[in-house]
Amino acid sequence: MRERTERQNYFLYFTLPIVLLILICSGIGILKPDFYKRETADWLAQCVGQDFSNVFFIAPILLITSFLSAKGGRIAKIIWAGTMITNIYSYVLYSFDVHFNELFHFYCIILGLSVYSLLVFGAKQFRLDFKAWFEQKVPVKTVGVFLLVIAAAFYFLWLSQSLPAAVTGGVPASVVSGALPTNPVHALDYSFFLPLIVIAGVLLIRKKRLGYFLAPMMLVFTLITSVNIISLTLVTMVKSGANGLPLAGVFTVFSLVCLFFMVVYLRKIKKV
Template sequence: MDRWARVSMVAAGLAMLGNLAGLVWADAVYGREVTVFVQQAVAQDVVDLVVVGPALLVLAAGVLRGSDRAWLLWLGALAFTVYNYVIYAFTIHVGRLSLLWMAVLGLSVAALGAGLHRLDPAALAWSDRVPRRTVGLFLVVVGVLFALLWLSELLPAVVRGTVPSSARELGLPANPVHVLDLSFFLPAVVAAGVLVLRRRPLGLALAPGLLLFLVLTGLPILLTPLVASWRGETATWAVVVPIGVLTLVTVAVLARLVPTLEEDPARGRRA
């Protein structure tokens, strides 16, 4: 598995170069996007450069050392990277960073696929302190609530044959977050929560990565109003409190879960 951890390091390095370029030359990179999209893209670049990229490098190093905790969190950071670069590659006009985004996407998908394929949930040793009920219920509730929130916008648009308001604000025919969340991420969150409640090893194996994914998702949302203000544009602050509270609660749940996985480098290291 060492090779795939190193592949993810290459992806993280390329991503951070792209993030830096996106911040330095934002007008050139995102100049054909609408204002709201540019605000979100700049916020995402900051979070990716400062948090996601370094985290992926550190977690990949942990995987190389044989850490099971790092392995499970590494999967979440990789999944978040794949999610982001699907949006970058498919929704931003083709430009100077397009090939780099495609490279990051391809490398991240390959490493994530290999990591999931070689993960053995039954080999993980969880202590009797695992907060199964807290983790399981939290994942199910968050997944269902976000699905209902997205559907509350999508269903009326489908019935009326119009573009959802959030997609219209981004200048897109559809909101990629709705598509990715309802097709992949939210079903995975709910399924993992149910599996945790049923005491299935796979649920606990997936839970840390999904919780980390949720934390990383909240950070650019919280940063976007600050980016808008810094750029002298209209900022929307309404989401800061609910997303901030959700992010903090997710961090707390993750902090309770991860230490209950007992480390054994000899067991955790994969070929």
């Protein structure tokens, strides 16, 4: 299918209000010390850490890539989509697992706009021949296998926390520390995001058209998620005094590896 090159303003129509609301909500979470007073110390630190990531990382990326995507930039579209799916992940947590507060309705608006922006994007873009975006020598097997390794590593990590508790009738420590019914990160990853990473990796290895787009999109998702974890860890260290440097170090290295694979892959995109 021939790619349309005219300006695609729906990127801006969705993204600008999302970015504005993110800055307002996360700004309040950062500047108002007792805003998350109903959360446990662990969950409060994670909320504030996500707020910092939203303001200084997520919002700027969405804003910049929306303008470039509206002009037809291919790399910008991939980064925009990967960042938006990460934003959906975050605002599912805000909407369902943060105690009700004054910003609840704004969380829902951000979540809804993020979901519908991806649906519109899919309707307008996913029939394109993404394979034709790239040069012939694309490291499909290397990147595809890397995605499968990422999924396997997180499955192993999360199952090591939740499976023993399920077998023995106990409760994972992460659920106890957050005073939550279940671990929402486990639920989202088991049900949606880790399977999507696997699908992206398999489609890319098999050189399927959609895999050429999904794979870098999930690399972006993984990279930004890692940055989010680093932010949460640093805020937790400040608020609790716990030594989170080893964890932050591990995810810093992991982020750099993801960035390397992403750059190697995206540099193969042809100039329009």
